Amino acid sequence: MKSVIVIGSGFAGLSAASFLAKEGYDVTVLEKNDQLGGRARSWKKDGFTFDMGPSWYWMPDVFERYFKELGSNVEAHYELVRLDPSYRVVFGPKDYEDQSPRMKELEEMFDKLDPGSGLRLRKFLKQAEYKYNVGIKDLVFRPGRSLTEFMDMRIAKGLFQLDMLKDMRKHVNEVSSHPKLKAILEFPVLFLGALPQNTPALYSLMNYADMTLGTWYPMKGMNEIIKGMIHVAKELGVKFRTSNEVTGFKYSGNTIVGVLTNSGSFLADIVVGGADYHHIDQHISAPEFREYTPEYWNKRKMAPSSLLFYLGIEGQVPNVLHHNLFFDHELDQHAHEIYTDPKWPTKPLFYASAPSKTDDSVAPKGCENMFLLMPTAPGMGGDTEETREKYYNLMMDRLERFTGSNIRNRVVVKRSFAFQDFQSDYNSFKGNAYGLANTLTQTAILKPRLKSKKVSNLYFAGQLTTPGPGVPPCLISGEVVSKEIVKDQKLKKAV
């Protein structure tokens, strides 16, 4: 039985470990933190349970597929509910739109704001459905090792419909130029870490995921997905070693034979790097075996970092839903200060999540569990207590004004998490929250490669390689890398 070491226990690492164990490999996951789950860890305090990272459950088919491929099912691990409304978009005091999960109501909302746009939305989503079916059910499973993977007839025929060369902003404008509707249609691509004008219109597949497939929630929190994945992994024989930070590799020629950690060393026939790619490449690999140069990494467009607050609040917070997007300032200005002229934002947009609106288990009786997230530029200094507090007050002012409620005085649990924590807790490159941006020049074969060119048995998975950032792509990333390993091993045997 060949031994595999997987570095990191995020979605990608857990996925790679499980798929390899299913194929009969002897798999050990090494995790630097004392808790498994990576960016999807949870934090408990005084009866509150906070998801520390992802909170939007989109593309339920990807999760169903994941558990099914590993001989299990979603229902065995968590109870999934569809949110209705899906979320609230706040445009100003007393000015908001709720996103209905029903197509007819959604079209009516579009027509109310821009007569005729409802029908255009229907057509837009029809195209988006095609892109979703090709993109999420096919393209993302291609490992991006060579251009020939993308040369088959289905893709060639569909290239026009996939809209690779048009940008999202232009595509959204074809539905409506109403500022509110544009914000609603452009927001999902922000998950991909890039501006709508720099994102291929292929990614309107995210609108299909949002508006047609819906926003779901696993009761007890997103960390339940991680727990389910760990359960499945253990049943397949995967071993876990927490508080084991990988610090280096031992090589024989161009092959890794051992993985060194802060508390020992592990033998390895194959290594999968599921921690941030940049960290493994630049800080764990020996200089002669690095895939890329520091200049290459510095030119990558990273997705934003974030300033987060986990808040336990006594009593209820009125007028908010489970998911609330505060789009009460200009998206373009905040985006400019993230991507073009990086600085702490002047008038930031932010996101407020209150899972206790759906789930009593995440807060003590009668209390609210809230999570505030403000995207910030990656790689930016100045992350001080004072700065964090300044933005806390800025977000709180707007939240209190919108809800008409005094919240600040009722906060009984408060923890912030930002740039420096992303670096220290996850070894994140430039403190990125969600990986490498999905721009046209960082798509498929143009992403950092999944198989090392210099080391014979080193592979990569996770949000800095194919297919990209977000929970569903990371699940897929682990599956894709494991299939490549199995394929390469078969080829080796045959030679």
Ligand SMILES: Cc1cc2nc3c(=O)[nH]c(=O)nc-3n(C[C@H](O)[C@H](O)[C@H](O)COP(=O)(O)OP(=O)(O)OC[C@H]3O[C@@H](n4cnc5c(N)ncnc54)[C@H](O)[C@@H]3O)c2cc1C
């Ligand atoms: C605040 C936030 C909100 C988000 N919201 C959403 C959302 O709503 N929906 C969605 O789909 N996606 C969301 N995302 C993105 C999604 O969470 C990530 O894309 C995904 O979790 C990344 O998984 P990963 O396995 O690539 O990396 P990680 O989860 O970072 O896993 C890598 C692991 O490697 C470990 N590690 C690092 N260095 C070492 C080392 N030297 N030795 C051993 N272990 C090491 C880390 O501790 C970590 O556990 C969000 C992300 C964040 C941060």
